Amino acid sequence: MKPCKRIEIVVEEHLAGRMADQLDAAGAPGYTVIRRAGGRGVRGVRRADDPTGTATNCVFIVACDDDAQVEKVVAAIRVMLKRSGGLCLVSDAHWIGY
Amino acid sequence: MKPCKRIEIVVEEHLAGRMADQLDAAGAPGYTVIRRAGGRGVRGVRRADDPTGTATNCVFIVACDDDAQVEKVVAAIRVMLKRSGGLCLVSDAHWIGY
Amino acid sequence: MKPCKRIEIVVEEHLAGRMADQLDAAGAPGYTVIRRAGGRGVRGVRRADDPTGTATNCVFIVACDDDAQVEKVVAAIRVMLKRSGGLCLVSDAHWIGY
Amino acid sequence: MDSLFLANLGSPPLLFFFLGVAAAFVRSDLEIPTQVAKFLSVYLLFAIGFKGGVALAESPLDASVGLGLLAAVGLAAAVPVYVFFLLRRRLSAADAAAISATYGSVSAVTFVTAAAYLDSVGVAWGGHLVAAMALMESPAIIIGILLYRVFGQRESGERAEALDWGELLRESCLNGSVFLIVGSMLIGWITGSRGMEQIAPFVVEPFIGILCLFLLDMGLVAAHRIIDLSKAREGVIPWPTLVGFALVLPLVNAMLGGSVALLLGMSEGDALLLTVLAASASYIAVPAAMRLALPEANPSLYLPMALAVTFPFNLLVGIPAYHLALRSIIGN
Amino acid sequence: MDSLFLANLGSPPLLFFFLGVAAAFVRSDLEIPTQVAKFLSVYLLFAIGFKGGVALAESPLDASVGLGLLAAVGLAAAVPVYVFFLLRRRLSAADAAAISATYGSVSAVTFVTAAAYLDSVGVAWGGHLVAAMALMESPAIIIGILLYRVFGQRESGERAEALDWGELLRESCLNGSVFLIVGSMLIGWITGSRGMEQIAPFVVEPFIGILCLFLLDMGLVAAHRIIDLSKAREGVIPWPTLVGFALVLPLVNAMLGGSVALLLGMSEGDALLLTVLAASASYIAVPAAMRLALPEANPSLYLPMALAVTFPFNLLVGIPAYHLALRSIIGN
Amino acid sequence: MDSLFLANLGSPPLLFFFLGVAAAFVRSDLEIPTQVAKFLSVYLLFAIGFKGGVALAESPLDASVGLGLLAAVGLAAAVPVYVFFLLRRRLSAADAAAISATYGSVSAVTFVTAAAYLDSVGVAWGGHLVAAMALMESPAIIIGILLYRVFGQRESGERAEALDWGELLRESCLNGSVFLIVGSMLIGWITGSRGMEQIAPFVVEPFIGILCLFLLDMGLVAAHRIIDLSKAREGVIPWPTLVGFALVLPLVNAMLGGSVALLLGMSEGDALLLTVLAASASYIAVPAAMRLALPEANPSLYLPMALAVTFPFNLLVGIPAYHLALRSIIGN
Numbered sequence A, B, C: 001m002k003p004c005k006r007i008e009i010v011v012e013e014h015l016a017g018r019m020a021d022q023l024d025a026a027g028a029p030g031y032t033v034i035r036r037a038g039g040r041g042v043r044g045v046r047r048a049d050d051p052t053g054t055a056t057n058c059v060f061i062v063a064c065d066d067d068a069q070v071e072k073v074v075a076a077i078r079v080m081l082k083r084s085g086g087l088c089l090v091s092d093a094h095w096i097g098y
Numbered sequence D, E, F: 001m002d003s004l005f006l007a008n009l010g011s012p013p014l015l016f017f018f019l020g021v022a023a024a025f026v027r028s029d030l031e032i033p034t035q036v037a038k039f040l041s042v043y044l045l046f047a048i049g050f051k052g053g054v055a056l057a058e059s060p061l062d063a064s065v066g067l068g069l070l071a072a073v074g075l076a077a078a079v080p081v082y083v084f085f086l087l088r089r090r091l092s093a094a095d096a097a098a099i100s101a102t103y104g105s106v107s108a109v110t111f112v113t114a115a116a117y118l119d120s121v122g123v124a125w126g127g128h129l130v131a132a133m134a135l136m137e138s139p140a141i142i143i144g145i146l147l148y149r150v151f152g153q154r155e156s157g158e159r160a161e162a163l164d165w166g167e168l169l170r171e172s173c174l175n176g177s178v179f180l181i182v183g184s185m186l187i188g189w190i191t192g193s194r195g196m197e198q199i200a201p202f203v204v205e206p207f208i209g210i211l212c213l214f215l216l217d218m219g220l221v222a223a224h225r226i227i228d229l230s231k232a233r234e235g236v237i238p239w240p241t242l243v244g245f246a247l248v249l250p251l252v253n254a255m256l257g258g259s260v261a262l263l264l265g266m267s268e269g270d271a272l273l274l275t276v277l278a279a280s281a282s283y284i285a286v287p288a289a290m291r292l293a294l295p296e297a298n299p300s301l302y303l304p305m306a307l308a309v310t311f312p313f314n315l316l317v318g319i320p321a322y323h324l325a326l327r328s329i330i331g332n
């Protein structure tokens, strides 16, 4: 059980692949992704059940070891968030080792 | 990167539309919703894969700017939670601006 | 509104039933489970959309009353995590009563 | 005579229902993916609605049809009232109201299975029964809520969420299944046999096969409910009593429905379908509406009653039994 | 003459489209589960591709076919250019580029519906039109991005994400629908009538029925978009103007497409399909590509224009109107 | 003679498998939604089971059938033993046990494809082979776990989760696919040709078409696995070696299966199906069971071996090659 940082990112589902690549590149130790989420933000409503697939979100959860890693990850994804919208939250957590 | 509050709400999927309306009305800056979740609470097991659709949960994530906003949101949804059951957690986080 | 602990667990979807049983046995007051998640960890990529169903994750969220309950839950699931891989994060939150 | 029972139980759809039940009880991981299961029910409503509409287009709409529809609505409105006052003595007003709505409304899948049963034993039935089914889905919801508002409200002293009647009406009268049946029926009626020709390879031919897979899933679901039940803590009312209710109510309602049908001089097939509609209980539309409008009612009472007891009972025993009874009265 | 309109509007697929629109407007909870809806579109592409391929295998591939395909690609590349410069005056370069790509590309469902319409009114059409559809999906995406890069880049001073041309080409030329149509067409062409025999009960017979359910869903989706629109805050450009564009562009593009078809001496059916392709706008492939390559463009402009206005317009009015016009010129 | 290969490779299902592989390699975003893909496999099991049952009802069950089934179970139990000891030398006990279970068990889709192949080349086969398939799914799982418990346990000194034998038996013998095949077969057998008449438009006619779409998806999945593999870090054992095993094991097992079939004097079609069953490897039921009972085994060894190498190999080359071999021995 060691202190860690939990990053939570919401982006359009179309961008899931690109986001995964950028997390890998930024050295994230791993990630979990939940697809087919909906939501509302400044860019309006996104329906999770849109068959055209153009307005669905996905949620990434990334557990990072420390602030340095968080910085790197956030830097890597900032341009993407800026261009396409979304949400990024960082919070404290404890990582249960096994 | 500014401090913020993260609200996490679990309610029956049937109530998703009503919950979204109430979040909008309470002035939440946005929300993300994950559907087709399962769970267990005092009201028993809810199977995510119930084709009758009567026992499925959904998870709302709401990033709020400050405590005042949290208060408003919580006040708005409390009656609903009381009548229909569910879960509401609030925690601290940091909102990464872009 | 009382302080509580939020546990977040990622395991293979195949293990969802077993995990639910173990949470019940460990006295968790409830849980919410999100299925069909994907991810990447030390065991490689898990695609959420794998029709063979052998490489999909699920996410459990457990709100616990206090550290004692967290200890019991973590103890109960540690062997499973060790054998099958996954992630377990614990963080602080506030439980909104209703 | 009991060949009717055999014809029913030995039909592929019923056998697949048993297979689903068995799979759940041995805890096999067999499953029909949720979204596909929902789609199968969309298909069944679409197909039965369309066929009903085409049949309507071909037969004249006369007074007796109108009378039949009126009687159907009357049944759906009357049943909840007697059920409510019957159950009030043992249950809270909210629970009594929810159960009464459940039993006043209908189960489309039970109807579809009964129609397939009639086809398989070669008894004709009229397309307007599909309209009757659609008309019977909603009234019970509104009556149930009204009963609770009038007789139950004082019980709970607390400030309740205001009831949104607009939302309730929409939930009850415009819910997906009612809308789809009525819409498909209209389209079937408009396009008639020319439309049927175009889509018969989709709505007629694979129908029984798809019903098989859907009932396989319903078997799984119903059995899962039974298993969840058996694990639940003892509630305010002992389980045997609930199961008893869930077996007696369809019988009483079948008698009501059958009597109305006989009084109106309906044909054998039509009478059976009206009887089955009266006997069936809703486990999709009504529970959904109740969770929105009457969340105080405990879903672990009305849902398993309708889904895990009444539904299988009607499917396995009810349909041929009602048929036998009607036939012996009509004297075929 | 206007019997063409009636034949179109009174066909089951179109009526189910209306049913979906109605369901959304009365806020019924009717829905086709997302994954199934996606699968239905996979089915339609698979079936139309296979049928097109088999048809190709049976008719000789000659110069006129090659010319037709060339013309189709030309149309798909030319339309975005004029649309871009037309819209540039009122919209940002990104929005103009995205809308121009949307209208240069095509809608497979509109094409499939037009083909079903031709079958129902008994007019023949050639399998190579399926190839034309596939060829027309991608060029507009690339042209749209190029237009933005050349004429729009300077606007935004900021450092942009580098454009990954490889990814863009893959997104545009190898997106799922293009790949599936082309692949199915190839397989249909290879296996010919022997292959068709094996899978006709799956690709031919239930086709119209499945199209009905898919258009039911499209009706729901299109109407939801209209509703979302009406709730949206007023944007940079008033909505009536956008709707106007979304009605005028298909008409102009239909004229372009129809003229090309007539110049090439295409048959009535082929000419209608090329016209419909030109008139249609993409609401799946192009928006997806734009979100990746041009996220600065506002999806709440181009998506509702294509999906909520142009798509229903072509379905309901466009197809028979273009047919009428072509017929009066060809003089059938 | 090699016309068998052409008949196989040129059939629509196989061509769609290639299409899926191609789509994955060019990184197209083509996909069959997961839930629908699962349902397609439910459909295939349901249909093949039902057809097998109906066939059984029509032909007498005699001693040779019983002997065939016994031999099938024997094969499924014997294969894991030799594979385990073969692999033990190069791999950990857990990995060897998991791979041995994988190859002892069977792939239903390979079987279904072989049956469709036989139908297309006009060779008859018996319904009891479906029963053989169902019987062959489970034994290898239990044998695999036993082998690990007996020979591998000491390796890992740590306290392991206690093995829940009840759960293991349920996982292995009552997993969804076994249950569905056996159940459908029983129902087909009970309802016979009367039942078949009712659901033939669903289980027989669209079968090949649905197999096409399912194999399209399997092509995508298999290719994705290959791609993931090529990105993976080098493991304890070099990839070429693993691929070698995944090509040699089916050949050896096919020889075993074929020999048994010939010794028992099976007909050409039956012999091919038993051979294919022996040669095939499980990529659904066994991996699922292994993740529960033997999580120490590395899924990125056994899963890609079965799914990305052995499955395509059997589909493309194995089926006609085994047929050719059997035919040349039987001397047809």
Ligand SMILES: Nc1ncnc2c1ncn2[C@@H]1O[C@H](COP(=O)(O)O)[C@@H](O)[C@H]1O
Pocket: A010, A011, A038, A039, A040, A041, A042, A043, A044, A045, A046, A057, A084, A085, A086, A087, B028, B029, B030, B031, B032, B033, B061, B062, B063, B064
């Ligand atoms: N305050 C918020 N809380 C939770 N999710 C949000 C919030 N703001 C935005 N989102 C999510 O991010 C997506 C894109 O946001 P936006 O770019 O603001 O439209 C939305 O569809 C939501 O799913």
Ligand SMILES: Nc1ncnc2c1ncn2[C@@H]1O[C@H](COP(=O)(O)O)[C@@H](O)[C@H]1O
Pocket: B010, B011, B038, B039, B040, B041, B042, B043, B044, B045, B046, B057, B084, B085, B086, B087, C028, C029, C030, C031, C032, C033, C061, C062, C063, C064
């Ligand atoms: N302690 C908990 N941790 C996580 N989720 C919970 C908890 N309690 C309740 N839930 C969720 O809230 C839903 C309704 O809870 P209840 O009203 O307590 O039955 C459950 O089905 C769970 O999904």
Ligand SMILES: Nc1ncnc2c1ncn2[C@@H]1O[C@H](COP(=O)(O)O)[C@@H](O)[C@H]1O
Pocket: A028, A029, A030, A031, A032, A033, A061, A062, A063, A064, C010, C011, C038, C039, C040, C041, C042, C043, C044, C045, C046, C057, C084, C085, C086, C087
């Ligand atoms: N650092 C991380 N952040 C978020 N999720 C993770 C992380 N590490 C592992 N996971 C999740 O846990 C699953 C199993 O992890 P592993 O056993 O490390 O392969 C992965 O597929 C991810 O979904």
Ligand code: NA
Pocket: D079, D102, D103, D104, D105, D106, D253, D277, D278, D279, D280, D281
């Ligand atoms: Na009823």
Ligand code: NA
Pocket: E079, E102, E103, E104, E105, E106, E253, E277, E278, E279, E280, E281
């Ligand atoms: Na166009």
Ligand code: NA
Pocket: F079, F102, F103, F104, F105, F106, F253, F277, F278, F279, F280, F281
């Ligand atoms: Na094998």
